[in-house]
Amino acid sequence: MEPPPGEKKVAGKSPTRIAFDRLRKDKVAVVCTIVVILLVIAAAFAPLINKMLNIYGEASSLPYSPTDVLYFGGPNNGLPNVGPPVNGFTADHPLGLSPGQGLDNLARLLLGLRTSLLIATLATVISTIVGVVIGLVAGFSRGWLDRLLMFTTDLFLSFPFILGAMAMAPILRARFNDEDIDGLGRAQLIALIVILVFFGWMGLARLIRGQVLSLREREFIQAAQVIGVPTRQILFKELLPNMVAPIIVSISLSLPAFVTAEAGLSYLGIGLTGQPSLGQTIFDAQNYFEVYPLYLWAPVVTITILVLALNLLGDAIRDAFDPKTRR
């Protein structure tokens, strides 16, 4: 409720409130938020934008034959015969067409951004839930369960991520394998999220456990235990609201990490192959750096801006929640 004019409001602010006030004054954070929001909108409405601009990013939906828009033979073999790099800019395809496939680069970029953000968001949500639950349970249960959970966490931490992903990718794919392209695409998507979650929950679990260990000795938790509040309610109603800050910080820092990991795995060929992905596009484009730099630079710049903005925002959020820093 707004205080009446002339009267100064004397009210306590929650730590989250203070953090958001500090964030709003942080210029870097504001700029990064705007960039991220714009990219999220572009990704969310990618199919609609592509339809409006009449551009196509997937081979299965292409209304024209790739042979119509590509050169064959000669020095320009495989390059598109409309737009860059051979002919100048054309408004029909603002970022040109991809060599060899005849797909629109802008459409592919937007769809790639969409998959990237979708995978990163899902992986962040699931790994956050897993991490929080394991951390809460481990921190609250003394004795063998705590030791077992922490041992498992350390076990996962000693597993090299990329090699683990390389080992799991073909197995998961063999498990979900379907003959049709659609099924394979979905299998790869699920496999990738499973891999990212598998190697992404440990940091938060340890952090939450540490928080629980210190919070459980406080009076309000002991009081709740004494009056017989069920354990589940203590965990999720009493403890969890006190850990909003570390969870938000962890979410804001794992999003860019997952975007980076997804594109990296797709670049290596163990992530997505059946659908547009920024990493896959970079892999396709790396040999065209001389004849068709735009093809390479469009996904490189997009992913750099996305990850940079998310990381800087995450860093600003961490500082905003940290009472010791002055920005």
Next chain:
Amino acid sequence: MAGFIVRRLLTAFLVVVLTSIFVFVLFFKGLGDAPANQACERALKDRCTSEAREVFAERMDLRKPLTENYKNFVVGIFKGREISLGASPQKYACPAPCLGISIGNGNALVTDELKDKYPATLTLAVGGAAIYLVLGVVLGSVAARRRGSALDRGMMASTLVISSIPFYLVALLSWIYLTQQAQVFPQTGYFPITDNPAKTAAGLLLPWLVIGLTNATQYARFSRGQMVDVLSEDYIRTASAKGLRSNRVVFKHGLRAAIVPVITIFGLDFATLLAGTVFTERIFGIDGIGNWSIQALRNPLDFSVISAAVLVSATLVVLANLIVDILYSFLDPRVTVS
């Protein structure tokens, strides 16, 4: 102290055993009959019927219980064993330490291949790690000493930006533009250090620099934080008040206390590097563990290679953890182990 080391060794051993069980179950249960089917299709092409698949699976021990297969696998590591590839009843000898047979590479022994590829990864990791440790600590100390100055703020802002950009993009772009186009750096790759050390250094110069510079930023930030804490301690003020030169105070008295946590992180990072610098090796065309495992994923899928790479790398990380933990109690007299 001895009790701590023994307990730590036991835990490390347990982790290695559990990892090996995990890797084993992942590959031998997770894949099901896929290796047999793949071998069958490779050997018989179209004539690979379901009966033929069954014969292949039988020969490759896929019909035996998991525990027996795991026992064979462990015995193979310590004593060696014989492996059938399915195509014929013939068995290939695999002497200890046996990690399997690589079907992708003319049925070579995985252990031999591993020995063959490891020097490249090791040389790459050692060079890159040396650069980032030294550069990071020096930059961090300098920034901490001039805390709040334009130099400090500029340095910290740029480290934040550099560490936010995906590493593989930096590696890819520097390879494309510095080696391929501008040819500032010689063609990258691994040339055995025993043949011609100068050529080794030339081929790895750019990869070393890329690993070194991108990771140095993180170390600069971290050692700056540590150094800022240490430099505000009373004993540093005492040392300055005594009239010691500023350099001596910072680098002899300050750094010694600040570097312990940095070394801890370094141990773990170095182990990760040793575990396979997949992106670096792939982009710069260095024939090490990372590139080897990536190639094993191409057709035909070479599972013994990937499982061996995972197992060896995980063991290295566990060992590094162990060494760091034990070193920590020696380096920092405040740490007591009970």
